[in-house]
Amino acid sequence: QVQLVQSGAEVKKPGASVKVSCKTSGYSFTGYFIHWLRQAPGQGLEWMGWINPNSGGAHLAQKFQGRVTMTIATTISTAYMELRSLTSDDTAVYYCARDWDVDGSFWGQGTLVTVSS
Amino acid sequence: DIVMTQSPDSLAVSLGERATINCKSSQSVLYSGNNENYLGWLQQKPGQPPKVVIYRASTRESGVPDRFTGSGSGTDFTLTISSLQAEDVAVYYCLQHFTTPWTFGQGTKVEIK
Numbered sequence: 001q002v003q004l005v006q007s008g009a010e011v012k013k014p015g016a017s018v019k020v021s022c023k024t025s026g027y028s029f030t031g032y033f034i035h036w037l038r039q040a041p042g043q044g045l046e047w048m049g050w051i052n053p054n055s056g057g058a059h060l061a062q063k064f065q066g067r068v069t070m071t072i073a074t075t076i077s078t079a080y081m082e083l084r085s086l087t088s089d090d091t092a093v094y095y096c097a098r099d100w101d102v103d104g105s106f107w108g109q110g111t112l113v114t115v116s117s
Numbered sequence: 118d119i120v121m122t123q124s125p126d127s128l129a130v131s132l133g134e135r136a137t138i139n140c141k142s143s144q145s146v147l148y149s150g151n152n153e154n155y156l157g158w159l160q161q162k163p164g165q166p167p168k169v170v171i172y173r174a175s176t177r178e179s180g181v182p183d184r185f186t187g188s189g190s191g192t193d194f195t196l197t198i199s200s201l202q203a204e205d206v207a208v209y210y211c212l213q214h215f216t217t218p219w220t221f222g223q224g225t226k227v228e229i230k
Contacts, residue, residue: 059217
């Protein structure tokens with residue numbers, strides 16, 4: 001069955017970087033874009049961008065351009081999202097999600113990133 | 118960006134009664150190439166990740182009870198829970214994936230009356 005398993009919770013200081021991983025299984029990794037989203041405490045969902053595992057090309061929401069890098073490791077069917085220059089506003093649960101198809105979409109369990117001095 | 122507007126913001130329904138949530142998009146999310154609406158509904162229980170319950174506006178995700186029904190096309194959509202159960206208490210979000218950025222409704226909190 002399709003699964004997306006994310007790395008564990010992180011605590012970072014302001015100004016630091018964080019890299020979240022999303023290991024996929026149960027489907028053709030290169031066949032579907034991976035999207036990254038986040039949800040700040042008590043807030044709604046915010047789309048950050050996608051990466052195409054077939055090409056490595058990525059497209060980011062404007063507010064994250066210059067601060068987010070999305071990468072892939074095809075041999076281990078894993079996607080990564082790195083966020084730099086963290087501030088307290090980046091405290092959130094970060095999700096990866098497989099793109100939609102005739103069988104719907106599949107989401108990771110989420111990774112809590114806490115930014116605190 | 119496509120703006121998604123949900124109503125109501127919260128809803129209290131008696132067990133066994135119907136719950137109805139509406140979602141309106143600022144532009145059509147109907148893809149003419151396959152006549153599919155790129156509209157999904159997510160259920161999020163406290164402390165849990167979102168779970169897809171409906172996709173393509175009306176297709177129930179595998180394992181989702183048939184009391185959940187999605188309907189609508191173009192810009193107006195509805196999620197109906199025909200007979201509310203205790204385990205359905207959650208926040209429900211509509212989202213469009215017709216174009217990026219994916220955008221979400223503000224969420225509807227469903228509670229037991």
